Amino acid sequence: MERTLRLISTHPLDDLARTLEALLVVASQPLSAEEMADAAGDDAERVEDALGLLEERYTEGRSGIVLEQVAGGWAFRASREEAEACARLFERPVERGLSGAALETLAVVAYLGPCTRPDIARIRGVAADSVVAGLVERGLVAESGRDEGGAVRYRTTPLFERVFGLESLSALPRLDDLGETTDDIRDRLEAIAARRPA
Amino acid sequence: MHVRELELDLDAFEGPFDLLLTLVLREELEPRDVDVAAVVVTFVERLAERERLDLDACGEFLVLVAALLELKARELFPDEDVELGDLDPEEAAEELARRLEEFRRMKEAARWLTERLEQERDRFFRLGPAPLAPRAEPRIAPQRPETLVAALRALAAEPPQVSLGHMALRFPPVTQFVERFRALLRRRRRFDFDQEVGGLSRIEQAVAFLALLELRKGGELRIDQAAPFAPIRIEPAAEGVRARDEEGEDSWNARSA
Numbered sequence: 117m118e119r120t121l122r123l124i125s126t127h128p129l130d131d132l133a134r135t136l137e138a139l140l141v142v143a144s145q146p147l148s149a150e151e152m153a154d155a156a157g158d159d160a161e162r163v164e165d166a167l168g169l170l171e172e173r174y175t176e177g178r179s180g181i182v183l184e185q186v187a188g189g190w191a192f193r194a195s196r197e198e199a200e201a202c203a204r205l206f207e208r209p210v211e212r213g214l215s216g217a218a219l220e221t222l223a224v225v226a227y228l229g230p231c232t233r234p235d236i237a238r239i240r241g242v243a244a245d246s247v248v249a250g251l252v253e254r255g256l257v258a259e260s261g262r263d264e265g266g267a268v269r270y271r272t273t274p275l276f277e278r279v280f281g282l283e284s285l286s287a288l289p290r291l292d293d294l295g296e297t298t299d300d301i302r303d304r305l306e307a308i309a310a311r312r313p314a
Numbered sequence: 315m316h317v318r319e320l321e322l323d324l325d326a327f328e329g330p331f332d333l334l335l336t337l338v339l340r341e342e343l344e345p346r347d348v349d350v351a352a353v354v355v356t357f358v359e360r361l362a363e364r365e366r367l368d369l370d371a372c373g374e375f376l377v378l379v380a381a382l383l384e385l386k387a388r389e390l391f392p393d394e395d396v397e398l399g400d401l402d403p404e405e406a407a408e409e410l411a412r413r414l415e416e417f418r419r420m421k422e423a424a425r426w427l428t429e430r431l432e433q434e435r436d437r438f439f440r441l442g443p444a445p446l447a448p449r450a451e452p453r454i455a456p457q458r459p460e461t462l463v464a465a466l467r468a469l470a471a472e473p474p475q476v477s478l479g480h481m482a483l484r485f486p487p488v489t490q491f492v493e494r495f496r497a498l499l500r501r502r503r504r505f506d507f508d509q510e511v512g513g514l515s516r517i518e519q520a521v522a523f524l525a526l527l528e529l530r531k532g533g534e535l536r537i538d539q540a541a542p543f544a545p546i547r548i549e550p551a552a553e554g555v556r557a558r559d560e561e562g563e564d565s566w567n568a569r570s571a
Contacts, residue, residue, distance in 0.1 A: 144442035191439060199436030206438065211431055216316070216424070217370055219431075223423035239413075239420055241377030242370060275441075280427065281434040289426055291419045 132158055133166040133173075140170075145274065146189025187277035188284050210254050210279050221247045222256060222272065227291060230260040230269035317374045318421060322356055324349050332418070335378065338385065339415055345386035354379060377417070381410045486518055491525030499535060499550050507546035 127133070135156045139147060149167065153160040167183070167190060174183035180195050194202050214222075221244055224236050236244035248270060251257035256279065260271040277284060318332030326347040327334050334353075337343035357375050361368065388410075498505055507526065511519045526548065529535050538547040 144440055193439035196436045202438040219427050220424040223420050242373035280430050
């Protein structure tokens with residue numbers, strides 16, 4: 117009997133992996149490998165290896181729980197396949213009813229942050245006060261010091277990265293890549309021309 | 315109402331507003347060919363169709379159309395030295411184009427975020443306040459026990475005896491001296507103050523002098539001093555008090571006491 121059990125867990129990192137599972141299930145926000153190494157009392161390199169092991173184990177299609185790298189750390193989430201069941205039980209309140217203005221402001225803060233409300237207003241052409249306050253309330257944006265003039269600066273939070281499924285802010289597409297290429301514009305022009313009665 | 319989706323039907327261009335801006339910015343369409351007034355009219359018409367005033371859209375439109383108008387003005391009058399800020403017309407046009415470009419890119423970024431949110435709609439994860447972390451045990455640098463012993467020894471040393479000398483300062487009652495001087499005057503017709511109080515402490519001497527003044531105030535005796543720091547002579551008032559009063563020193567003594 118004992119021998120059979122041993123056969124199941126043969127990987128040398130299994131003990132550490134179990135500890136990491138425990139830490140991840142308790143955490144309510146992503147944990148960095150260093151944090152887990154500290155808590156587990158093991159070294160960071162072995163923790164990385166064990167996380168790799170867990171990543172294979174907790175993957176879409178294989179488990180209802182998925183281990184992902186998000187917001188600069190590691191976190192468990194529900195498998196996408198189980199989203200429907202989750203949605204019957206829970207809502208995703210953070211992003212409910214995010215307006216176009218809010219998303220634009222988020223984009224400005226994510227790309228140009230830390231930036232002040234006047235910075236945002238300058239780019240968007242409208243006052244940003246209430247929109248920023250709403251984003252702060254949702255926890256997507258937080259204060260981050262002040263500029264030389266004393267105006268409060270804002271940056272996006274780890275929750276923002278988590279809600280948008282970003283490993284970090286560097287996972288955002290480059291701004292230069294966002295505009296349309298000349299070909300795209302031509303395609304659109306031709307589509308419009310085709311719609312026009314001859 | 316999305317300003318960038320505003321459908322335009324101009325002579326030079328037909329399509330959404332943002333495409334018009336893109337073409338202008340990419341210099342594929344000359345600003346001079348764009349009928350800005352027609353753009354404004356179209357926008358105002360769309361706006362009028364709605365019951366509510368969309369302030370966000372108005373603000374956005376104003377910024378965009380103002381920039382477009384200025385670009386056009388710069389192009390139409392390239393050589394005229396129009397005072398518009400401190401920038402020269404070319405710089406100003408560039409600055410405007412840069413801002414428009416920035417605005418457009420942020421629009422794109424917002425669109426990307428919107429799409430991303432849609433894609434990530436089926437990601438569910440635990441959300442909650444951060445759990446309380448146990449308080450980290452403070453790590454102390456390595457210590458030398460000798461230092462601790464030395465510090466404790468300094469603490470354990472008997473402190474030096476504090477002098478309580480000043481606590482012994484006692485003021486004898488004035489009445490004690492009053493009685494003493496009265497008795498003295500009953501026995502002697504005259505006495506010398508310094509001699510009587512010579513053996514006493516400074517405090518007692520002071521109190522004795524107060525008693526003297528007290529008796530003088532009551533008119534029981536007469537005080538006489540030939541010169542400053544000369545011996546103070548005391549005699550009963552019966553002899554010569556009247557003469558003193560005439561000199562007007564009485565009031566001085568009484569008030570000072």
